[in-house]
Amino acid sequence: MRPNNIQDTAAPSHKIQIRKQENEIPVWGTKRARSALLLGGDDLLLRSSQIPPIWGAKRARSALIRGSNWRDWTNLGDGPAGLIAERLLASDVADYVSFRAVCRPWRLCCTDPHAHGILDRRFHPRQWIMLRATGVSPLRRSFLNVSTGYSRYVDLPELRDHCVFGPTSEGLLVLVDMATYVVRLLNPFTRQAAKFPPATTLMNQRDLGRIHLRMVLLSVSGAGLADDNTFAVHFHMMRTLAVVKPGDVHWTVVDRGKLLFPAMSFAGRFYCCATDHAVMVVETSADRPPRLALAAELIRPFGRIMMDTVHLVDNDGELMLVDRECPINSGIKYNVHRVDLDARKMLPVRGLGGRAVFIGTELSLSVSPLVFPSISADTIYLGFEGCMTSNSPIDLMDGTSYPRQRERSVCGPSGLDYYLSWYVTGYGDTLRMRSVI
Template sequence: MAERGPAAASRRRPRRRRPGETLDHQHPRPSSSLKIPSWSHTNPCSTTAQTPHPSHLNACRTVVPTTTNPSWGSKRVRTASNRNPLLHDPDANNCRDWASLGEGPAGLIADFVLANDVADYVRFRAVCGPWRRCCTDPRGHGALDRRFHPRRWVMLREKLAYARRFLNVSTGECIQTEILELREHDELGLTPEGLIILLHGPSRTHVRLLNPLTRQQLTDLPPLTTLLPPERHSDLLPDRDFPLRAWGSGIAADDSSVVLCFNSRCILGIAKPGDERWTVVRYKNSVHTAPLMFAGRFYCTTENGILLLETSADQPPRMEVAARLQKPISAMIMDSAHLVNNDGELMLVHRTLRYLRNRSRRRTYDVYKVDLETGTLLPVMSLGGQALFMGFYCSLSVSVDSFPSISGDTIYLSFDFKERVHDEEIEACHLPKRSTKSAHYNLDSSVPWPHKVVPTPHTLIDCLSLCNTVEASPKHVALVI
């Protein structure tokens, strides 16, 4: 007799997703970071055990510390007393037809699921046709619809060409999916909403947005030739030593416009899907900073203050001062300023290199809370219990409740900071005690940067630090939410 059940299904080779195929054609596969009860391998719309079909959101076999539900994690001996009566009772009257749940209850459940997490909503729609028809199809809405954004998912760095793993920073769940659009597009950056900014076309001028979890239709934006001046069009070439990066980009507060930022060129672009041209906004900045889209508004740091992009119907877009700095930021390459979203609070991290009397040097990280109402910065010695993974271009705030191996009120550095892999070899800075933690890495010249400095297997801290590490080539940009 042929082997059946979950054990046989786990050895079945996943079917590759055909081009153009979406999640609606597939059934879900639960993430391996959760212990799934036996009924997860059945079709909820019938009482007959089914083997799960490969899903667009596949289980990710990666070592990520997560919290396991104790009622699901334990194994029990199968006896007549603990068997599922719906599967073993021959009385058909005990069967439930979940497909006929009704559009009202099923639609209400779908709304609750979507409010919690878009990945669960994708799995809900993939269960069966009746459930799929009772809830909203993401493909009928543009990529700017905030209801379907994967806000709490982090895209981990991968060596594979098109496969990507995503880590939920709230639950620790990890999933893997193939993004076939990367065959014809280059990654330019990621928005705080979790959308990937892509470049398309032989000349690499067409800008598109993609939701990696819902696989909504690509949203077209105006070409970059209408944003960059003619003398900068050569920056679009893939072999440039300093390629364009779109960190600090995102969706504006009006939910209909996109802000595209090239901070290294001090150029902003504002456009809506379907527009022919970008509205160009220029600003001056001589310091090394990381801009940020926070609550739908663009912020960046200059030598003396924090600037805010103001948009209104009766005036053209412009940069205005949102807060003044008490201490100017140095334009030296050893110093930098980083705007970060720390669990809903706007903060500024001032990274400096101080010279002591004994001619030694010490790296310091001063943290300020930005008070937008008073336009001032308040020095703080805590992150509210959060952990901050800070990169030179982007940052990520993580709750330590989901990852016990991570320390709260601590700044973890990415691998594009010189002090992380050279000089002091600083891995983290604990703010309350102003103490640092060192980590030594052996450089391996046989592998590309930054994998040459990271041992395998990676720790969780390494994985999250790699998320914020930006390489020289835009084809291998590390992406983060």
């Protein structure tokens, strides 16, 4: 699967025509022509302003500066450069990193991400997701900005000898060292990384003895911020929710023994469905150990053994819950609720506010059809887990659904919905994923 083939088939195509205009390009071939330019002839100066200047000598450069619209952008000044950097950072950290890389004066006007901790939310690539496809090498990955539709490759040598156990809501990557089982947190754009204690310290003696299954047992089904200084990870195979701070020498267990997913970070706090009737939040404070507290009651209890599933999703800044009800004798039903964190209850809503949601058993993603025209509004798309067997996509407005397209088309490149459906498919299914990467 190659990300080069990603296509949004409804997006318009544009062709750019380039015409050669030889008369507009002066020829720098004779001493006389060059001298005339340096003397400031009006006609030549007018023509020279139409193309990027070619600096041949110090004297020529000074003359051109005085006679054209040339600007020394490296000396933009701390005020304007700092304002540009501030606005870029508020919009997209990837553009901020590119701005810093232009030249040293601009870099000095910007805050260095490495001078701050990896949990500093200002530098998180929140809009970017890492697709399952690789580039030319396994260490080159394709990233997609779900707010703009832009994509780019990023070389990540930090992935060497590590398993990628999934993304966070903040756009960070959770890695596990295949030799030491140390958990690392990586910002793929600033290249900041944090090293946490080995995840094997959370295992019991029985699991420690199952060496050939260790990486499977350490599968991560949810990870993200619990507060500004605390990071939470849910290891669903071990049924363990634990938190850690940069610099800690051990994990702190919040809950063990319960099936907690879906689990995700929203607005800097960590939420999960810790019971069959409520959404819970990890509470942290200086005077008490981390604990689970009620965030909102579900409208109905759901039965996991009946294949019912619930899915938390950040829908453009609103925490929402998709209730997928799978009764035995009737068709699958989808109900959408807005999680009212102030009232601690669920509010039924119709549709998704014009957006589309991709859901898997562990991950979810909300996108706008205004950015991706091939995606339908108020529609649910399913991941490729085995329990997601119903048709997809599902139109919430009229209840219609369509036969799902699991495999790539042999006649052409895959559509965007295929890649996003694989994105929300659980990262723990490593063996299955190897057949499609």
